Amino acid sequence: MKVIVTNDYEELSEKAFGIMADVVKANPSAVLGLATGTTPLGLYRRMIEDCRDKGTSYKGVKTVNLDEYAGLTAEDKQSYASFMRENLFSGLDIDLKNTYIENGVAADAEKECQRYNGLLDTLRQDIQLLGLGSNGHIAFNEPGTPFEAGVHVVKLAESTINDNSRLFERREDVPVSAYTMGPKNIMNAKKILILASGANKAQAVYGAVKGEITESLPASILQLHPDCTLIADKEAAALL
Ligand code: F6R
Numbered sequence: 100m101k102v103i104v105t106n107d108y109e110e111l112s113e114k115a116f117g118i119m120a121d122v123v124k125a126n127p128s129a130v131l132g133l134a135t136g137t138t139p140l141g142l143y144r145r146m147i148e149d150c151r152d153k154g155t156s157y158k159g160v161k162t163v164n165l166d167e168y169a170g171l172t173a174e175d176k177q178s179y180a181s182f183m184r185e186n187l188f189s190g191l192d193i194d195l196k197n198t199y200i201e202n203g204v205a206a207d208a209e210k211e212c213q214r215y216n217g218l219l220d221t222l223r224q225d226i227q228l229l230g231l232g233s234n235g236h237i238a239f240n241e242p243g244t245p246f247e248a249g250v251h252v253v254k255l256a257e258s259t260i261n262d263n264s265r266l267f268e269r270r271e272d273v274p275v276s277a278y279t280m281g282p283k284n285i286m287n288a289k290k291i292l293i294l295a296s297g298a299n300k301a302q303a304v305y306g307a308v309k310g311e312i313t314e315s316l317p318a319s320i321l322q323l324h325p326d327c328t329l330i331a332d333k334e335a336a337a338l339l
Contacts, residue, residue: 100321101328102308104336108296111332112141115228118292118328120149122226128159132227132285133187134238135164135179138294139228140186147190157193163222164200165229165238165285168274169252171203177267178203201250201278211278212250219250219284227288231295234258235303235316239279242315248281282320291327293318295335304331305338 105111119142122129133139149155164183173180180200188198199218205211229237234256236242241256254276255263264270285291295304307318308329321327331339 100308100324102336102339103328103330104339105330105332108141108332111294111296111330112145114330115139115142115292115294116145116149119146119226119228120155122290123155123157123160126225127156128161129225130222131160131162132224132280132288133162133164133183134228134230135166135182135186136230138230138296142228142294143187143190146187150191157191160193161197161222162188162193162199163219163224163280164198165227166277166279167201167203169203169208169276169278170274173200173203175203177272203278208252208278212252215250215278215280216284219280219287224288224290226290226292227285229285229291229293229318229321231293231300231303231307231318232259233262233299233303235306235318237282237285237293237318237321239277240282240285240317242317244282244314244317246282246286246314246320249283250278250280253277253279282317286320286324288324289326291321291324293321293327293329295329295331297332298334298337300331300335301337304329304335308339 167179171178239253260273306316312319
């Protein structure tokens with residue numbers, strides 16, 4: 100795993116943008132695996148500015164998102180589908196028909212997992228962007244998730260519900276389960292870019308980079324990927 104340590108969040112976002120922009124410029128019909136959460140926001144802002152000011156086009160790009168809360172429609176303002184429209188897609192020239200995410204309100208959860216697995220087989224990610232949970236999760240693969248798991252429904256860990264409650268009015272509004280790509284779908288990406296910012300990620304960054312490769316720390320599987328870059332600001336990298 101290649102590790103880049105930056106002085107601050109802005110530099111982290113700038114470096115991440117450089118890597119993402121290279122993928123899009125090299126292949127205007129690239130498949131981008133995307134993440135929600137706070138960490139990618141600086142990167143997404145730069146992608147929007149670059150599209151607006153420098154004309155980098157996303158017309159041929161397709162995106163696949165990691166995860167979606169179960170029980171929320173794509174229109175629900177707390178859904179990850181809404182998050183992506185609001186924080187990225189609305190600022191790009193991308194065709195929304197080319198942006199894919201799990202259906203949080205599918206009638207049959209198992210069928211929805213099969214559908215999304217099948218989609219990911221046909222849309223292999225040229226790059227997969229990841230954030231890192233404070234417990235070492237990637238996407239919503241909580242500690243203990245089998246490394247060979249594909250798309251599945253997960254019950255969220257208490258620590259993840261606590262972390263995510265900052266984005267909801269009340270803690271009890273945070274959904275308790277979600278659809279997620281599994282480690283297998285993530286590892287299938289041609290390139291992986293994982294971002295971590297802040298002291299609360301330091302333990303997880305250490306485990307991901309230097310710890311034992313174990314299902315107890317899902318991000319540790321990334322050590323086995325042939326082209327994975329982790330960018331951490333100095334707070335997140337403090338234990339390396
Ligand atoms: C989001 C996702 C999560 C987040 C992680 C870090 O799609 O899959 O794994 O990347 O929880 O979240 P932030 O960036 O908010 O610290």
